[in-house]
Amino acid sequence: METDLIKFTNKNKEIFVKIKSFLDRSNFLNNKEEFINIVLKDLKKQKEEKNIAGFLNKKSLQYQLKREIFDSKQYPFFHYNIYHKIKIEKIKILIREVIEDINYLLDLEEISTYIFPTISNFVIKKMNGVSGFLAWKNIIHIYIYPLKGWEKNFKSAFLHELAHCMQPYYSYKMNLFEHLIAEGLAEQFQRYYLKKRNPWTKAINKKKAKEIFKKLDKKLDKSMEKNYSLHMNLFFGSKEYPLWSGYSIGFYLIEDILEKEKHINWKKLLETNPSLFKKNKKIKNWFE
Numbered sequence: 468m469e470t471d472l473i474k475f476t477n478k479n480k481e482i483f484v485k486i487k488s489f490l491d492r493s494n495f496l497n498n499k500e501e502f503i504n505i506v507l508k509d510l511k512k513q514k515e516e517k518n519i520a521g522f523l524n525k526k527s528l529q530y531q532l533k534r535e536i537f538d539s540k541q542y543p544f545f546h547y548n549i550y551h552k553i554k555i556e557k558i559k560i561l562i563r564e565v566i567e568d569i570n571y572l573l574d575l576e577e578i579s580t581y582i583f584p585t586i587s588n589f590v591i592k593k594m595n596g597v598s599g600f601l602a603w604k605n606i607i608h609i610y611i612y613p614l615k616g617w618e619k620n621f622k623s624a625f626l627h628e629l630a631h632c633m634q635p636y637y638s639y640k641m642n643l644f645e646h647l648i649a650e651g652l653a654e655q656f657q658r659y660y661l662k663k664r665n666p667w668t669k670a671i672n673k674k675k676a677k678e679i680f681k682k683l684d685k686k687l688d689k690s691m692e693k694n695y696s697l698h699m700n701l702f703f704g705s706k707e708y709p710l711w712s713g714y715s716i717g718f719y720l721i722e723d724i725l726e727k728e729k730h731i732n733w734k735k736l737l738e739t740n741p742s743l744f745k746k747n748k749k750i751k752n753w754f755e
């Protein structure tokens with residue numbers, strides 16, 4: 468594991484971004500158990516590591532890593548030596564560029580970023596080789612398979628997760644409506660700064676998005692904690708919902724909310740309780 472620290476100063480405020488990268492461990496990717504063990508060992512050596520990469524116990528981290536790095540299907544053509552081209556300095560530059568743009572919005576004093584390699588077929592084929600995950604309030608995971616142009620995808624995933632860091636309601640307790648708003652905002656937020664629209668925001672068209680949304684009706688109140696599969700099905704696909712429906716629905720909802728808005732106050736938008744958006748006239752027709 469390689470570690471680094473970036474310090475930002477903005478007015479009287481200091482922000483520290485800690486980076487822990489496991490890209491240098493990619494030569495262990497041939498063996499799932501071995502890779503996970505080496506990650507756990509590296510983390511154990513870190514004195515200031517209070518929780519384990521944002522998780523309360525080893526088991527939950529192991530589950531997350533297996534899902535996000537190895538998937539049920541591994542990418543058959545990977546070469547671990549592709550990671551050696553990515554130095555931690557490169558990651559630092561990308562993080563610095565992102566934070567410099569949104570610095571003025573951040574109240575956080577510290578952000579921890581864990582960088583992992585991934586050979587998940589899904590991440591490589593469907594997500595342009597980069598995926599992100601918010602492990603805890605200010606603890607971000609980014610998983611990378613460096614396809615051509617991965618740098619922009621890295622920034623996109625990092626911005627998306629930073630948006631979640633600024634949403635006080637973002638947790639397993641959020642209900643389905645809050646979850647749709649959270650993801651829609653995160654995607655619109657990254658689009659605003661990067662001018663890039665991700666494929667999961669156009670997995671279905673707006674008409675279909677409204678159709679699915681209207682049928683959700685009472686399901687909108689169901690929490691992620693108690694109805695995990697409902698949330699997963701809507702965001703990651705099932706018999707009932709096409710892949711990424713949730714991301715697209717959220718994106719279109721926020722698109723309507725932001726319509727004709729000249730100056731977007733991201734801080735306010737990200738901190739607003741999503742239930743207040745239900746009263747927004749611009750999305751009234753989603754409920755009719």
Ligand SMILES: [Zn+2]
Pocket residue numbers: 627631649650653
């Ligand atoms: Zn998200």
